[in-house]
Amino acid sequence: MALPRNTPSSWIQGLDFPSRMFETKSTDYELYxxxxxxVLSVEMPGFNxxxxxxxxxEGVLNVAAEHxxxxxxxxxxxxxxFRxxxxxxxxxxxxxxxxxxLEVRLPVETDATVSGTEIEVAG
Structure with missing residues (x-):
């Protein structure tokens, strides 16, 4: 017996349940x-x-609201x-x-250098 090719059965549609379980809504912020x-812009309708x-x-921006x-x-x-x-x-x-x-502007310190270690990317 072959599986249908045009219209998936309800059994086949249910196979993606685990991936749907972890879906998130579209991003409510833009950061550039x-x-x-x-510049961080956060959509926060309904709040005063x-x-x-x-x-x-210490390098982390917290945005919280309660209505x-x-x-x-x-x-x-x-x-x-946001880190x-x-x-x-x-x-x-x-x-x-x-x-x-909500728009938050965070100026970068121009005389400061970012420390860290470069990680080699293997191929």
Whole structure:
């Protein structure tokens, strides 16, 4: 008996269940480097500016938010951590929230060098 070629049976469709289990939604942020600074834009609709906390600790940027809707009995939270590969001038980090988008600008220290070891890529 041959398996159908045109329309998969429900048994065959179920074979990808493990891969679907680990699917994630599309990325809610954009991160890029331009003009000696990192620019992070995070989509955070439904939050008020006062509900958002942005903090910097030893090369890691923490973005967290919590919104409680008492009328509907809902609680919405957001938390994400970002690690940066270069030294950041933490005194010059700026954050702004407009129209549901949090934008954080993280200037790179120009006189600092990134230390590390180059890893050989085998082929």
């Amino acid at each position: 480097e331009e003009d000696d600074e990192f 500016r006062e509900e958002i906390t942005v903090s910097w600790d 409680e809707d008492d009328e509907r009995g809902h609680r919405k939270t957001y938390h994400r951590r 940066f590969p270069k030294n950041i001038d933490d005194a010059e980090i700026m954050a702004q929230y407009r129209n549901g988008i």
